[in-house]
Amino acid sequence: MRKPEEESILFVDDDIIALSLYETILKNAGYENIIVSSDGREVANILRDNNVSLVLLDINMPVMSGIEVLENITEGYPGLPVIMITGDEDLQTAVRCMKIGAYNYLAKPPEKTRLVTAVSHALEWRDLNSELSAMGSRVLNRDSLEKPEAFSSMITGSDSMLAVFQYVEAVAATSRPVLITGESGTGKELLARAIHNASGRQGALVTVNAAGLDDALFSDTLFGHKKGAFTDAGNDRPGLVEKAAGGTLFLDEIGDLAPASQVKLLRLLQEKEYYPLGSDDPLTTDARIVAATCINLSSRLEDGRFRRDLYFRLMAHHVSLPLLRERREDMMPLAEAFIKEAAEELGKGIPRIPAELEAMLNLYDFPGNVRELHSLVFDALSRTSGSTLNLTPFRDLVGNNDMPETREPGEVQNLDYDGLVNLFGHFPTVKEINDIVFLAALNKADGNQSLASRLLGVNQSTLSRRISKG
Known part of the structure; x- marks a missing residue:
């Protein structure tokens, strides 16, 4: 500057x-x-x-x-x-x-x-x-990061995540708040730790989950209290804001804050001041605030459940984490890392990973994101008794995954005579339609006939015969 x-x-x-x-x-x-x-x-x-x-x-x-x-x-x-x-x-x-x-x-x-x-x-x-x-003209890779070690706990090779890392490095050293948004399981807490690590702040990273905290508990947790502030307050107790001095205060699930708590947080952001319960004298803080939510705050602004002024303060720097299904290239590296972690935790050897696993990962959308993949890998390794990873949890998911809704012929849109001619360049034969459907399923399943047959709703033997006929 x-x-x-x-x-x-x-x-x-x-x-x-x-x-x-x-x-x-x-x-x-x-x-x-x-x-x-x-x-x-x-x-x-x-x-x-x-x-x-x-x-x-x-x-x-x-x-x-x-x-x-x-x-x-x-x-x-x-x-x-x-x-x-x-x-x-x-x-x-x-x-x-x-x-x-x-x-x-x-x-x-x-x-x-x-x-x-x-x-x-x-x-x-x-x-x-x-x-x-x-930054827009730089090559997206970890070598372009000044502090790659700050992101060592986050496994990725995707451009979307590396762009997030570059943005975090650019804002990490400022004192302004950061708002992290993203679905549950996308890695918001890991990113908050990366922001703290990249900031060079000497104080601690202190985490508070705001979900379910009423205003009294929120105030006592963050700001502490003086002796006699309430019936059981036998001694002074510092709050987590004080413990985060010189460091970072991470507020998770910020969208669930009570209205009165939002007012107090706004003052903390604006004035860097807060009042311990039972005290008339404000204290100051140099802690940096990082907040996170999986809730759409824009909708809460509209219905008045979240303060606009607080929203604009938190939005000084904003990071939106991509969904796991939006970075499928990370699925196998993540799975491999989780297998090693699970093997160590469960006291087992690292099993052989069947080639079928990668195709299965690509067939599932992971609504629970990275956290769901982590849980699935641990479940699979827990079931593994031999030298090869047990894929039952993944097979169950792919088999039960929502398939496209079956429609009656009259309900299919834009696939009348003219629609089919526009699609194929001529009116197709039944064989041409079968060919394109079978090939699409095989491509989606990365050549795995077992998975492709599930997508098609046919037996694997039927698919094998169809392939052998050409």
Whole structure:
């Protein structure tokens, strides 16, 4: 990140006194190059003629409103952060600005420390975006990572996961929160540990599962309590926020937080302050917050179960983990690693892996993701008594896996005479249709006749005869 004196910051506000105040505050903080304007119509020319790093923009201006100026900036300079400043504290206005592309939103007049902090974070975000843009041209492999050891517990060779690793490296050293989203079993806790390891923070990684915590338990768990705070509080007890000092606080299942707990977490993120139960004196923390959820928070915003302001705070950095079925190239390496792990834990030798396993993995969608694969491998090894891995758990899954819904001939869409002609280039014979269906099943099963016959709903002997006939 560049030094403050190297940054160029534009203030736009029709209030001349406010412009002078903002300029003084930032110059005292070390930001030397401040450009001011009282007319939104001047912004386009200023941005064209100056290498501006950040714009602070008043919403309520005559002639050309701040929102109009914001729309022009986000269209012409999409990587330029904009902080909106206004006396209008209407939440809907804030949400509208954020949706258009504003980086942040401050109430007017902003407190000195908050203004300087907001500017610092916005410039940090700008530098991060520049780094991420540069990453797009890099080759995706572990050799391109600066700290590959931080991700050693995550087995992958897929581009989607390696892109996640590169993003994590880019954001790991910042103090901003990270929100990890993804279905259950995709590896959110492992990624949180990787973020902590890549950050270089000297403190501990402290994990809290927020699912099922009411507000009282949430507050006591995170913030601790003073002696006498409640009936059984015989002594002071520090909370997990204090234990995470200098490190990372990982909040899992954040989507289940009670409304009162969301307010307290928002304060922790905004002010870096919290109150132990029974205390009127706030404590401060330098712990970095990483949160995770498998819940669609956007839907909870709509029905009011999750606060919009908290959501935007958590979304400073966002990582969405891909499903296992979206990175099938990782299935066999994961299975092999889990077999070794299970063999060691169960005190068994590493069994031979039948070639059929890979085809079976490709036929199943793993709704439980990596966690489900892990459990299946342990179950299979537990059943193994000889030198070859017992595939019964996998066969049961493939056999019971949902097959395409059977339709009556009249229900099949777009496969009338014209549809078939469009598909084949002519009206096909029964043999041509059989050929294409049989070949598709064999390709899906990677040539495994047992699995292909299951897909086709025929006996394996029937499939074998069909193949032998050509």
